Amino acid sequence: MYTRVVRLDDALDVSIVVATRLLDRLIELQRSQPIVHLCLTGGDAANAMYEIFAELAKDSELDASKLQLWWGDERFVPATDPARNSLQAVSRLARTVSIKSADTHMMAAKDGRKDSHESAAEYEAELGDTAFDITLLGIGVDGHVASIFPAHPSSEPTSRAVIGVTDSPKEPSERISLTLPTLNRSEEVWFIATGEGKAEAVAHSLAGDPAFPGAAVHGRVATFWYLDEGAASELPAQFTCPF
Numbered sequence: 001m002y003t004r005v006v007r008l009d010d011a012l013d014v015s016i017v018v019a020t021r022l023l024d025r026l027i028e029l030q031r032s033q034p035i036v037h038l039c040l041t042g043g044d045a046a047n048a049m050y051e052i053f054a055e056l057a058k059d060s061e062l063d064a065s066k067l068q069l070w071w072g073d074e075r076f077v078p079a080t081d082p083a084r085n086s087l088q089a090v091s092r093l094a095r096t097v098s099i100k101s102a103d104t105h106m107m108a109a110k111d112g113r114k115d116s117h118e119s120a121a122e123y124e125a126e127l128g129d130t131a132f133d134i135t136l137l138g139i140g141v142d143g144h145v146a147s148i149f150p151a152h153p154s155s156e157p158t159s160r161a162v163i164g165v166t167d168s169p170k171e172p173s174e175r176i177s178l179t180l181p182t183l184n185r186s187e188e189v190w191f192i193a194t195g196e197g198k199a200e201a202v203a204h205s206l207a208g209d210p211a212f213p214g215a216a217v218h219g220r221v222a223t224f225w226y227l228d229e230g231a232a233s234e235l236p237a238q239f240t241c242p243f
């Protein structure tokens with residue numbers, strides 16, 4: 001198990017490098033296994049990357065029929081609300097990648113019948129013991145990952161694989177999130193963070209500060225942190241890895 005920090009100049013470089021590596025890695029995995037499970041994240045950094053990924057995936061060897069998409073977290077809002085992480089990702093990826101809806105495992109939307117806790121239990125059942133090949137994660141200025149927020153009930157230890165989150169410090173207040181042990185059922189975790197606002201959260205997470213949920217997330221094989229200079233600006237010198 002290893003952690004690697006990849007420092008890049010700016011946010012655009014992060015999007016290009018992550019999109020390029022993700023496409024290459026998925027194609028490589030598809031050569032040796034029938035299905036690849038990719039867990040997606042929400043957030044501006046990821047959305048920018050998805051746009052470039054969709055461009056690169058056009059005319060590539062990526063086989064969308066061998067890809068299963070999952071989500072690390074979802075904003076619990078109505079199905080057509082553009083704030084949904086899944087809509088934001090799928091609307092970008094589907095420009096060139098034709099993934100069947102049966103292989104696109106979106107978390108439930110708010111429909112007035114079930115609350116986020118019931119919907120989380122439903123997703124837990126859908127997930128079963130699926131382990132992700134790659135999990136993408138953003139990180140908040142406050143250090144949250146997926147919808148696990150520091151000093152908040154969402155970061156309390158739980159035996160659940162998926163939880164409903166209420167009173168989230170970030171809008172919208174109701175969410176669904178994989179828990180830390182579920183995120184850790186990933187062969188590889190790829191963090192994406194850009195901008196100086198993330199520097200403190202990134203530095204504390206990489207230093208293993210238990211107050212920061214990101215410190216507890218590791219791929220079984222590898223954990224990558226793709227950072228621009230702003231997000232990496234508070235890292236000690238030992239984290240200066242060449243690209």
Ligand SMILES: O=C(O)[C@H](O)[C@@H](O)[C@H](O)[C@H](O)COP(=O)(O)O
Pocket residue numbers: 041042043044045046073074075085137138139140141144145146147170
């Ligand atoms: O639903 C969400 O809000 C996200 O899943 C969240 O965990 C996000 O990934 C981070 O907040 C980083 O987002 P940015 O890249 O927009 O800063």
